[in-house]
Amino acid sequence: MPEQWARINVPAGATNVPMSSQVSTSFDDIKMIRSGSIVGLATRLTAAITAGTLTVTVTKNGNPCVLGIVHAGGTGSVATQAPGIDTYNAGDLIGIRFTTNAGFLPLSLNLEAWLEVLEAP
Secondary structure, rough: EEEEEOOOOOOOOOOOOEEEOOOHHHHOEOOOOOOEEEEEEEEEEEEEEEEEOEEEEEEOOOOOEEEEEEEOOEEEEEEOOOOEEEEOOOOEEEEEEEEOOOOEEEOOOOEEEEEEEEEEE
């Protein structure tokens, strides 16, 4: 089941900013119920990037995972990977963070991200 995160008005010059989980009102990370693997990440922006870069990274317990997307234009992207690359255990905290460079534009766009996981049998 995919989980969703969002950020309204992505700023320029932001470093490793946690996105807000859309399934929790109190926490940015989701506490995993079962062990599994992170297998997909999708992003969507309300406007096209016209300058700079936006990097979206999956995190486990606050540390970056392998799966991520670097945007240099466009209105979003999709990345997938095989099971077993970014694994997690029950109780691990999974989140999504973003980074932009100083020249990132437009400043009025919103970002949504979805994470796909495959639970261990």
